[in-house]
Amino acid sequence: MDAYDTGSGARQGPGGREHPAGPGGGGTGDGTGGASGSPEGAAGPGAVRGGSGETAEPPPASGPAEPGPVRDAAESGPSAGTAESASGTAPATAATAEPVEPVEPVMPVDLPTGVAALSPRYQVGALVALAVVAVAVCAHLGLVFLHVAPSNTLTKQHGAAVDEWVFPEFEQNWKLFAPNPLQQNISVQVRAEVSTADGEIRTTGWYDLSAEDGRAIDGNPVPSHTQQNELRRAWDFFVATHDSDDRAVGLRGTLSESYLRRIAVLRLERNDAAGPGGVVERVQYRSRTTNVEPPSWSGEKVSDRPTVRELPWWTVSGSGDPREGAA
Numbered sequence: 266m267d268a269y270d271t272g273s274g275a276r277q278g279p280g281g282r283e284h285p286a287g288p289g290g291g292g293t294g295d296g297t298g299g300a301s302g303s304p305e306g307a308a309g310p311g312a313v314r315g316g317s318g319e320t321a322e323p324p325p326a327s328g329p330a331e332p333g334p335v336r337d338a339a340e341s342g343p344s345a346g347t348a349e350s351a352s353g354t355a356p357a358t359a360a361t362a363e364p365v366e367p368v369e370p371v372m373p374v375d376l377p378t379g380v381a382a383l384s385p386r387y388q389v390g391a392l393v394a395l396a397v398v399a400v401a402v403c404a405h406l407g408l409v410f411l412h413v414a415p416s417n418t419l420t421k422q423h424g425a426a427v428d429e430w431v432f433p434e435f436e437q438n439w440k441l442f443a444p445n446p447l448q449q450n451i452s453v454q455v456r457a458e459v460s461t462a463d464g465e466i467r468t469t470g471w472y473d474l475s476a477e478d479g480r481a482i483d484g485n486p487v488p489s490h491t492q493q494n495e496l497r498r499a500w501d502f503f504v505a506t507h508d509s510d511d512r513a514v515g516l517r518g519t520l521s522e523s524y525l526r527r528i529a530v531l532r533l534e535r536n537d538a539a540g541p542g543g544v545v546e547r548v549q550y551r552s553r554t555t556n557v558e559p560p561s562w563s564g565e566k567v568s569d570r571p572t573v574r575e576l577p578w579w580t581v582s583g584s585g586d587p588r589e590g591a592a
Contacts (some may be wrong), residue, residue, distance in 0.1 A: 405435075413437050432517065433502065448567075452476065452553045453500050455529045458578070462542030469538045471551070477532070499524050500552065511576055525550060526579050551575040 347397050376382070386546050411420050412431045420427060431437075452475040458468050474496050482488040503525055506518035529548040537543050552574045556567040 277525055292548050293389050296388050328468060370528065405430075409435060409437065433520075436498075436502075450558045451500065452499075452555075454553065455532065455548055457529070457533050457538050457545045457549075458547040459539045459543045460546050461540065466546070469533075470530065472536055472538070474528075474532055497530060499528055522579065526581065530581060545581050547578045549576060549578045 342534075359440050380388055383391065391417070403430075408427050408430045411423075411427050412435075414420065434443045452473060454473050456471050457471050458466060460466055478496055481492045485492075490528065499521070503521040506514050506521045508514060513522060526548060530545060533539070533545055533548070554572040554574070556569065558569070559565040559567060
């Protein structure tokens with residue numbers, strides 16, 4: 266059949282052409298069954314669905330509609346609604362969300378230390394204590410300086426006060442650095458009179474105390490102060506406070522004798538000089554001094570004969586005071 270046959274009942278368009286049939290196909294021009302001339306027959310609300318018998322509403326009287334609105338309507342379907350709902354939800358979420366401020370790291374606080382950490386009252390006490398210590402140290406250094414300094418006005422007027430502070434604990438020995446340093450070897454020796462358990466009195470041989478200290482120091486990387494200086498300083502103390510006849514000059518001379526006596530008793534007990542049941546009754550010191558030979562390139566001549574100085578006997582008594590006895 267000719268597509269342009271007037272007996273087909275198809276609706277003619279403005280150009281005399283027949284509009285294609287809608288999705289319902291096979292419809293007649295009286296509007297039943299999804300007419301092809303109605304743009305709403307394809308996607309409009311009046312289209313027949315699933316052959317249920319429902320008829321489409323008649324098209325508007327204004328004439329046939331263009332396909333454009335149909336496409337627009339289709340495009341404004343569920344996707345448009347979804348976008349609308351999404352766009353409607355987004356502002357609500359943005360409105361309810363609050364801006365989160367960045368958290369700044371907490372820096373540690375430097376707490377005061379030392380004196381600054383104390384209360385004001387304790388700070389004042391600490392400052393006073395420091396001031397007292399500083400004054401004491403300055404006074405001590407000043408007195409020691411006056412002791413080693415050459416004779417001057419202050420030492421002549423206050424020499425006794427300086428000596429009372431310096432002796433015997435802070436005495437300074439400058440023989441190593443003096444213009445004439447010590448060039449002698451001095452050996453200090455001691456012996457004792459012992460009463461034995463049988464009631465007899467015997468005299469021991471000489472114990473070389475200086476040699477004992479030397480053997481203790483030899484090969485020892487950290488020798489004790491006692492081994493190095495006790496006997497040497499005690500003998501120097503005795504010589505400086507006694508005249509050539511071994512008589513004490515002042516109270517310091519007597520003190521030096523007591524100091525030497527106690528050292529002798531301790532050393533003799535260490536060597537077990539009294540023996541089993543014996544008791545040390547008296548002690549006696551002597552020194553043996555020899556000159557150090559000068560170097561070969563020196564023209565100095567010194568005596569090589571030793572000098573011996575023998576002290577009187579000192580009685581060891583419970584009173585603690587040494588008494589001179591017969592030699």
